[in-house]
Amino acid sequence: MTINENRIGFLTSAADEKGFVESSLPQVVFAGRSNVGKSSVLNSLARRKNLARVGKTPGKTIHVNFFDADGKLLWVDLPGYGYARVSFEEKKRWARLIEGYFRKTGTIALGILIVDARHEPTGLDRDMLAYFRAAEIPAAVVANKCDKLKKSEMPGAKKTISEALEVPEEAVLFYSAENHTGRDELYRLIESAAPEKESEA
Ligand SMILES: Nc1nc2c(ncn2[C@@H]2O[C@H](COP(=O)(O)OP(=O)(O)OP(=O)(O)O)[C@@H](O)[C@H]2O)c(=O)[nH]1
Numbered sequence: 001m002t003i004n005e006n007r008i009g010f011l012t013s014a015a016d017e018k019g020f021v022e023s024s025l026p027q028v029v030f031a032g033r034s035n036v037g038k039s040s041v042l043n044s045l046a047r048r049k050n051l052a053r054v055g056k057t058p059g060k061t062i063h064v065n066f067f068d069a070d071g072k073l074l075w076v077d078l079p080g081y082g083y084a085r086v087s088f089e090e091k092k093r094w095a096r097l098i099e100g101y102f103r104k105t106g107t108i109a110l111g112i113l114i115v116d117a118r119h120e121p122t123g124l125d126r127d128m129l130a131y132f133r134a135a136e137i138p139a140a141v142v143a144n145k146c147d148k149l150k151k152s153e154m155p156g157a158k159k160t161i162s163e164a165l166e167v168p169e170e171a172v173l174f175y176s177a178e179n180h181t182g183r184d185e186l187y188r189l190i191e192s193a194a195p196e197k198e199s200e201a
C-alpha cells in the first residue's frame with residue numbers, strides 16, 4: 001500500500017481512554033523511552049516540522065496523539081516511558097494511559113520501538129518488545145539520533161542494541177530525524193505493514 005506523505009495529518013490528542021480514536025484502520029505505534037525522538041521520527045517520516053510536538057526536555061508528549069496517514073493508517077505517538085525526573089503520580093498516569101491504549105486499541109499493524117542509537121537499551125525497552133511479541137504485533141527497532149555517532153562507532157552500537165534486545169543486527173535500523181537517514185526504508189516498512197485492502201466486489 002502506498003501512503004501519500006502529503007496526506008498525513010493530526011487527528012487528536014487523548015489525555016485518557018475516553019479520547020482514543022475509534023477506527024478500524026490499522027495502527028502504527030511509535031513507542032520508546034522518553035526523549036529518544038519518537039515525535040521527531042514521526043515528523044521526519046511525514047516531512048513536517050511540527051506535526052507532532054517535539055521537546056528539548058524529556059516528557060514532551062504527555063498524551064496519546066493520533067495521526068491519520070492518507071486515510072489508510074493511524075499513526076500513534078505515545079508518551080515516552082522511563083523518565084526518572086517526574087513525580088510518582090505522573091509516572092502512574094503515563095503507565096495507565098499507555099497500558100490503556102494497548103488494551104483498548106484496535107489492530108496494530110506495526111510497533112516501532114525507538115531507542116537512542118548511542119545507548120544500550122533498558123529493561124523497559126525489552127519489556128516493550130516482549131509485549132509486541134506476545135501480542136503478535138510485528139515490530140521494528142529504530143536506533144534514532146545516529147547522526148550523533150561517528151561512522152566508526154556504528155557497528156558497535158548496532159551490536160549493543162541487537163544483543164540487548166535479542167534481535168538480529170539486520171533488524172536494527174539506524175535513523176536520524178535530524179538528517180533523515182533511514183527515512184525511506186522505515187517509510188517503506190510502514191507502507192508494507194498495512195494489509196492491502198481487499199477489493200470491493
Ligand atoms: N541530533 C538529533 N537529535 C534528535 C533526533 N531526534 C530527536 N532529537 C532531539 O531529541 C529531543 C527529543 O525529541 P522528541 O521527538 O521530543 O522525543 P520523544 O521521544 O518524542 O520524547 P517524549 O515525547 O518526551 O517521550 C529533541 O530536542 C529533538 O530535537 C535525531 O535524530 N538527532
Ligand SMILES: [Mg+2]
Nearest residue numbers: 038039060061
Ligand atoms: Mg514525543
